[in-house]
Amino acid sequence: MQSQKFFTCMERRVRVRFAPSPTGALHIGGVRTALYNYLFARQHGGDMLLRIEDTDSTRFVPGAEEYILEALDWLGIGIDEGLRQKKGTKEIEAVGEHGPYRQSERREIYHQYVKQLLDSGHAYIAFDTPEELEAKRAEIPNFQYDARTRLQMRNSLIMSAEEVSELMAKGEKYVVRFKVEPNEDVHVHDLIRGEVVINSNILDDKVLYKSADDLPTYHLANIVDDHLMEISHVIRGEEWLPSAPLHVLLYRAFGWQDTMPQFAHLPLLLKPDGNGKLSKRDGDRLGFPVFPLEFHNQKDGTVSSGYRESGYLPEAVINFLALLGWHGSGDQEMYTMDELIKDFSLDRVSRSGAKFDYEKGKWFNHQYLQLRSNEELAQMFLPVLKEKLASVNSPLLSTLNAQLSTIAKVIGLTKDRVNFVPELWEQTNFFFVAPTEYDEKSLKKRWKEESPRHMQELMALLETVSEDDWHKSYEATDDNGNTVIRWHLDDVVMPWIAAHEYGVGLVMNAFRICLVGAARGPHIWEITNILGKEETLKRVNDALKIIG
């Protein structure tokens, strides 16, 4: 067992976390990070935590937290500890012994650790205002607040204790900065990239805490929480790799190096065209969602499209995302969540960024759509259908719920040609609404001079078929010995065509145009079967009047 082997070498329970900021909709790259964390946790029988990192009060967006939890729930990424949706509801619950799980609710906890760092001399208080820092940066190219410059700044390193407490008593805003010791090679062992070494000279004295809003910054809160929550592995995006040495230094300053989590930095999701990180704008520009669910941003009033609303199935999104930057142990491409959990391994995560290939996502959705039952798809299609029928004032609208089995049947005939549920409309509309226009291209190619006469004769012939026989079909064997469905109408129409030497293609395509309005769609007898005798004959009649 892989998990056993893992435990014997680590001797530590696997606990991972997904820790998003509630600054807007959850980006699809974030979803992948959450997924990999989840897969890793499940594979090792460990815990998946969800923590909200809301230490930047200015960037908070209402509804973002609910959005994140709903998105994970929709995708089937389960949360064991921390914040999650109460089963079957949208209500948020906090579970676990390590709470609170919102950083804004952990202020007192951080106070204690800020003090520890101050007391041990690993941090100091700085009074430089944002304006002063800006001026400094303008004045000195590549200015960095570090060992070389900190003694020229306004901080507790150069002030007396009285001076510092006086300023603080006056209510002057300050920050606490981490005191990075210069010229030390910091080693970070990354599970995906191996050993990464960075010299501490390039690190600046990062702000750990700001008195203005009485909150820590990401770096401090992250390390404290991961430690307190007993996180064993930090699996996060590659954008964090440059600050990983700082985090290592923080663990050391706290004296927590023995229980420091292992790091794994995931490659980034890149734009499909050109270069750079995938962004919200790319989705708008190229016409595909970059968010799991549609999001109405209450802060700036924007609406972003989502995978769910675009007709994606969650299992398709999961499968697609899983394979963007990771590959299985073999050539398998279709993976259920359980199979992913079994086969997942950090060893097989790529090191280079992956361009977001939307076309492949469509293909995955097509595959999973075929796996869903017609009845299920009918339920999903119903809202789309209602909207479409309402727009043409169809009398069918009122009886739609009663027609569910027919809708399912229609979907069964057409689902193999769509990638998304809403596309079903273009493939099935003629079942619900009789054509009023006839596709020009089809007419030019398939509607010949003799077609009206053929249709007249065909109508007369079909008129003789009983209502019962109209819908009859049976199994037959074709020339190659395969079992095929043969319709009663075949036995009526084919001999007639043969006797008059009209040509099967000519007659059938003209017939199809009358029923569908174009040269497309499923097998013709499947169509007549669903339309019924009366509607079929009516459509031919109407067509003759219009295109005659």
Add this chain to the structure above:
RNA sequence: GGUGCUAUCGUCUAGUGGCCUAGGACAACGGCCUCUCACGCCGUAAACCCCGGUUCGAGUCCGGGUAGCACUACCA
């Protein structure tokens, strides 16, 4: 500018020194099936960033270039 990471078909990737005449999937193209459009099936085209080195042998190891990306905030 500095630091780090990365580098195989258009895209996602397999490849851990000889199984590589570089494999799979998406997309593209062609064919088959067929009353149509699709689906499906079969097939075609398509890549080791460059230069050195190590080695009997390099896509694979090493060095140097080059390119791309990320980071460089009192944002995460």
